Amino acid sequence: MNELGSRGVGIRCAGVVHLYRTFEGHDVVALQGVDLEIKAGERVAFLGPSGSGKSTLLTLLGGIQRPSAGRIFLGDDEISRMSERRLARLRSRRVSTMLQGATRNLLPHTTARLNLKFARLGMDAADRDHAMPETELLSRVGLEGQADQKVHTMSGGQRQRLALACALATSPQLLLADEPTSQLSHGDRDHVVGLIHELGEDLGTTVVVVTHQAEVATSFARTVTMKGGRVGSEGRNGSEYAVIGNEGVIHLPAHMVAEWSPGTLVRIEQEQRRIVVSHPGDEQVVAHPHPDAT
Numbered sequence: 118m119n120e121l122g123s124r125g126v127g128i129r130c131a132g133v134v135h136l137y138r139t140f141e142g143h144d145v146v147a148l149q150g151v152d153l154e155i156k157a158g159e160r161v162a163f164l165g166p167s168g169s170g171k172s173t174l175l176t177l178l179g180g181i182q183r184p185s186a187g188r189i190f191l192g193d194d195e196i197s198r199m200s201e202r203r204l205a206r207l208r209s210r211r212v213s214t215m216l217q218g219a220t221r222n223l224l225p226h227t228t229a230r231l232n233l234k235f236a237r238l239g240m241d242a243a244d245r246d247h248a249m250p251e252t253e254l255l256s257r258v259g260l261e262g263q264a265d266q267k268v269h270t271m272s273g274g275q276r277q278r279l280a281l282a283c284a285l286a287t288s289p290q291l292l293l294a295d296e297p298t299s300q301l302s303h304g305d306r307d308h309v310v311g312l313i314h315e316l317g318e319d320l321g322t323t324v325v326v327v328t329h330q331a332e333v334a335t336s337f338a339r340t341v342t343m344k345g346g347r348v349g350s351e352g353r354n355g356s357e358y359a360v361i362g363n364e365g366v367i368h369l370p371a372h373m374v375a376e377w378s379p380g381t382l383v384r385i386e387q388e389q390r391r392i393v394v395s396h397p398g399d400e401q402v403v404a405h406p407h408p409d410a411t
């Protein structure tokens with residue numbers, strides 16, 4: 118636990134599947150077997166093309182929806198099997214989700230300070246006493262002068278910084294943010310991303326951010342790229358790695374898929390701590406060192 122009394126929580130997804138039933142009665146498969154582990158206190162960016170399942174996975178981690186199949190654990194608690202009552206407690210105390218668009222997370226016709234008070238309504242009095250004071254929280258996000266300003270009169274960057282303060286007001290174990298910088302200027306984007314890292318580090322919170330922006334993704338030491346409802350690849354400190362899934366399936370990186378059409382024969386060999394994928398036709402050899410290899 119860190120000095121402010123908060124502690125991140127580890128996440129484990131095993132075979133997570135999610136279907137949506139459309140009005141016409143068809144099933145849309147949004148997630149088709151997500152296996153993923155995130156360590157307590159880790160900060161991760163989810164990337165991937167539109168429709169690959171990023172937002173769906175975020176809502177499942179936040180206990181907003183329950184998966185159709187598979188298991189999701191936050192620490193030792195299996196949230197995929199929690200009662201609605203326990204999920205509601207989880208959402209008001211342990212996990213904060215910033216939905217896409219700052220105003221969806223705020224009460225626009227009230228002040229910044231009242232928004233913070235509202236965010237803390239679900240907390241026990243004892244927890245509230247231990248949480249960061251409102252004035253300090255506002256100052257940490259650069260809004261010390263806006264405490265009594267109404268949200269609808271604030272700029273986009275100010276609103277998003279307030280939304281972040283509200284999300285962290287409960288000292289959550291897990292912060293989930295869907296495209297938190299998508300409608301901001303470059304300056305505001307960098308400010309918000311910097312605050313997510315700084316406050317996440319100070320509070321010890323586990324952080325998952327969905328983003329389409331390369332500038333945001335590169336600020337995260339770990340990226341998870343979704344592809345067709347699964348984890349397609351992972352990035353560690355700027356290097357991209359394929360992920361071996363259940364039953365040994367490997368999704369090849371996009372640039373190789375583009376070069377090698379379906380049906381191409383490849384040879385896969387293990388060479389010390391490297392997996393070598395070679396194409397016998399043109400002697401092309403691509404090697405991926407194991408992320409943990411020194």
Ligand SMILES: Nc1ncnc2c1ncn2[C@@H]1O[C@H](COP(=O)(O)OP(=O)(O)OP(=O)(O)O)[C@@H](O)[C@H]1O
Pocket residue numbers: 137138139145146147165166167168169170171172173174343
């Ligand atoms: N409420 C819904 N009803 C039906 N289908 C849905 C619903 N929400 C999402 N989907 C479908 O589920 C799939 C995954 O959607 P999701 O929004 O999770 O992807 P995403 O990677 O976050 O996309 P984007 O980057 O565009 O936000 C898509 O095919 C989408 O059309």
